[in-house]
Amino acid sequence: MELTQRQRIIFKKVVEQFTYCAEPVGSKALMQLLDFPISSATIRNEMAVLEKAGLLEKTHTSSGRVPSRFGYRYYVENLMETSLEDPIKHSLQALFSQRHYSLDEVVEKSCSILSEMTNLTSIVLGPDSRHQVLVHVQLVPIDAKSAVALIITDTGHTETKVFHFDEDVSMEDLRSCTELMNDQLTGTPIDHVIDRLKEIEPLMAAKLVRHEVLFEAFAQTFMRFASEKVAVAGRCHMLYQPEFSDVNKLQRLMKILEDSDLFKQWTEQENNIAIPVGERNELIQIGDCSVISAKFHYSDSEEGQLMVIGPNRMQYSKVIALMDYMSSVIEGVFGLHEGGEKSDEQTEKES
Structure with a gap:
């Protein structure tokens, strides 16, 4: 009609x-x-x-x-008409331009901001690194008790981790550890690196004086790298929505939000209705709930998602405008233009 x-x-x-x-x-x-x-x-x-x-x-x-x-x-x-006020745009730009953020920090920070600005529950998914392949490891010493580890995958993803050791670690140990990692772990899928690391622990013990310290540092880093990067904020906002005054309904929703597998099943039910909104966003209607998602690129080949969950009665124009702009700001943090292409300045820095 x-x-x-x-x-x-x-x-x-x-x-x-x-x-x-x-x-x-x-x-x-x-x-x-x-x-x-x-x-x-x-x-x-x-x-x-x-x-x-x-x-x-x-x-x-x-x-x-x-x-x-x-x-x-x-x-x-x-x-729907979407627009975002200039003061909000300037605030978001300022928040993300204060310093260089790691991917984990961006996921946590953007999730918190989304929840605070919408008074709804937000979920942010970072790129899934589990199925990538390790290409190179580099250890750069800072001082006797700290070093920076650079982990690079076949997609170009670079994970940076600062190691703080309880004991002094020599330059020789750092050099030998780097050579051993690249010799034994290159070509290993990220989700198999921990098992492979355990297999080469005897080699580390034979070649490195502080092998226990370095083994533990890398084990923790690879475990975090291989885990799904998920942040959830603002679950309590559901308590103030009239649509969730039913305690049983609220408890079911809270359980879904606390389990990534349950959440994935919930959003992928056959009777859900998905509506594309522009090139970046999507609205999914699930019963009396709505999930708005927006994609952002972390590198040329990796993407994450911002999501806001609330009742069907939500301020779609405000939420979608906010998420769309925040996605662009996040891509700017990693030197990407809209669409996931690296800026000339970022490319020059990396070359």
Whole structure:
């Protein structure tokens, strides 16, 4: 059904008002919100048409209407206008430009910011390194008790880790350890490196004076590298959403958010409805919940995801605009233009 301009305006106002107040919207309230003269009776007639079209629903507790799941989809695909205020853009740029961040820090920081700015639950997934292959290891000494380890994979992913040792480690040990790692571990899939590292521990013991210290440092680093990079923030925000006043429903959702496997199953159910929003974002409707995701690139071939979870009644225009801009800012942290291409400046730094 093709809506008239008046019906589109009325429907958009219903969605936006219900988003803010979580109360069914009636004709008298709409009269105050519309910027053109219209009678309450005419509004009721138009809302009846919108209800017949499946865009609005009438609740049992009020004469007002609320958007249906289909109505939210129609709003996102046809009526939503996204924009982000300049002060918010400047704040995000400032937060991420203060210093160089590692991937883990970016995942944690962006997750926290998203949750705080949307008052919803956020999840950020970093690139999955488990199926990459180790190409090179380099140890750069800082002083007698610390060194920087550089781990490079076949995708060009570089993991940087600062080792702080409890005992002095000689330059000779660092050099020998680097040679041994590259000789024995190059070509090993990241998720198999720990097993391979255990196999070569006797070689490390034979060649290195401080082999226990170096073995432990690398074991912890590879374990973290091979694990899925996930951050979750703002679970408590669900407590304040009227849609989750049912304790059993809330408990089920909390359990899903605490288990990455359960969350993946939840978002990939066959009856979910996925709606592309532009080139970067996607809206997934799961019952009375919505998940908005936005992709960001960490390197030319690796990508992560920002996600915000909340009720279907969420401020889609604000959330999507925020996530889209934050994705661009994150890519800027790693020297990438939109679309995952490295800037000339970043390429020059790496060459």
